[in-house]
Amino acid sequence: MQHFQIKSKNIVGFIDNLPKPGDKMVRICQKKLFISSEEPMFQILITEISKVFLNKITFPIDRIYKFLIVLHQNGTADLFINDFKETMDVEVNRSVKKGEPIYDKDINDIFELQFPDVEIKSNDAVIYCTKIGWKFGLYFNFTRKIDLGELYKELGGLTKKLSFDRYISSTNYELINKLNENKDTDVFIVTEGKTDWKHLEKAKSKLNNNLRIEFDNYQDDRGDIDILKMCEYYARTSHPVKMIFIFDQDNPDIIKRLDEKTTNDAKYQVWDNNVFSFYIPKPSHREKYKNISIEFYYTDDETHTIDPSTGKQLIFSNEIEERGTKSLTTGKYEAKFVKLNKPKDEEELDKKIYCKDVEKIVDESGNSIAHSKDVFANNILTEKEGFNNFNFTEFKRIFDIIGDIIELKN
Known part of the structure; x- marks a missing residue:
């Protein structure tokens, strides 16, 4: 674990507004749950954090992908870089055993992110930054009123949002590129598994299917709960073409939720703003099978x-x-x-x-x-x-x- 201790002044927060020349009244932000690296404010804050903290340690800034800074009232700060231990409390969607690897698709929800090897006191201040995919997320709390349970839940929320944003960014990129390549596209399809689109693409070719569709060629697994959240997310805004989210038929909870949204005798669900979903039907030779991928x-x-x-x-x-x-x-x-x-x-x-x-x-x-x-x-x-x-x-x-x-x- 890369751990450094430095002297630090008692920072109370960051200026939250743009003061006019000569202004003595300013607004200070003491707590922020999530700032994405895609936001302009992130670059401003991370530059100031680097000046005050990261430039004072013997570790190359361009090699930092994660850090935790704990500021104490005695004028010192502990800095933990990259490989410090983190644990998460999550809800999984299958039976698991101790020591077994867990993947993104196995996680339904993230509740808490904890640092078991780091002592954080109630009168400390905390700055945390991490990277998932190509995006950073920043959290800070200078209130000096740290409740560990609340802190861990807030950091769990940051991790959950970063993970979900990775799916959205990838899908948006694919959607824009595919529509630019083929302006006659009627439907953009997002599948649960990272290999599902490959089977569908080959099947479309073999069946001489003339449907004008494009696939999200995402290369990592997404869980069914993530696809469900993506339906909800994309249903909030309009889209130039229909978007269809396709689920496996192997999770009774997801099937129940989709069935509840199905109207009449339709085999699909209608969301808002050109968003649709369905779970794959059972093949004729698998009618009695319970887990259809x-x-x-x-x-x-x-x-x-x-x-x-x-x-x-x-x-x-x-x-x-x-x-x-x-x-x-x-x-x-x-x-x-x-x-x-x-x-x-x-x-x-x-x-x-x-x-x-x-x-x-x-x-x-x-x-x-x-x-x-x-x-x-x-x-x-x-x-x-x-x-x-x-x-x-x-x-x-x-x-x-x-x-x-x-x-x-x-």
């Missing part, structure tokens, strides 16, 4: 296609079991996932594509045998040998819904 539109044989260059394939959750070893010396537990000789039939209708830590999926001999959803989708998109004769007939169900939405009058 885009990969379920293929047959099991197609999904199990082995990549000739790697010998790997997609694996369903009912085809593996977790096995682990625990060191009697260190107590460290190491898990691996071993492919079963026969799938668990009792889990057939509940199965999902197992896509976490695919490098840990092995056969009985310890050979790595699984590839990711991303590899699978890329193989289909590029028509790699063995992946170039898939049947896309079931995808017509998705495009029929898109077509119905396109035909709606604005």
Whole structure:
């Protein structure tokens, strides 16, 4: 942890208005929950913070992507740079175990951001800045009335907003570029998974579909709760074309919320300002299955296609079991996932594509045998040998819904 202590004057806040020459009455801002690096005020404040604090430490400013400054009443300040420990209290959307990695798509909500190795007293002042994606967020509190619980919630809110803003910035960029490239576009489509658009793009081509649509080619996973929030966000302002947000059919809570917004017998939801949504319908060969993601539109044989260059394939959750070893010396537990000789039939209708830590999926001999959803989708998109004769007939169900939405009058 990069930790520095410097002498500091008792700063009470930042000037919040633009004083006229000679003005002695000014307005001071003592607390701000969130200032984005896209706002002009951010550049002004971060320059002043650098002058007063960051320039006094032996750490290159251009290498700083995160900092926490705690100002004490004794005229000192503790500065923590980049790699100090942070913990978050979050709500997840699946069962998890201790030590398991968590991804953005697993998080429904962020409640608190904490610093377990940093002591913050009630009469301290706090400045915090962090970066998510290409955007910074700045927080400060000079009231000298710190309530730790409230502080952690406010910083959790900053983290949540920065994370969501990353999705919005990326989608806005894609939307503008795609419409500039193709001015005849009727619909811009945003999918839940980062690979879903690849399957839909290939299916559109194979089905000789003439719908004038463009896809958000986002390259990171977004959770279904994030897509739902994006529906709400984009429904607040007008758009030049219809926007459709497509969900998997694998989360009962999300399905219930979407169903509640569905009117009459429609297979989609109508938001405001040209925004629509729907969850993918069940393919004809998966009517009894409970967790439908885009990969379920293929047959099991197609999904199990082995990549000739790697010998790997997609694996369903009912085809593996977790096995682990625990060191009697260190107590460290190491898990691996071993492919079963026969799938668990009792889990057939509940199965999902197992896509976490695919490098840990092995056969009985310890050979790595699984590839990711991303590899699978890329193989289909590029028509790699063995992946170039898939049947896309079931995808017509998705495009029929898109077509119905396109035909709606604005």
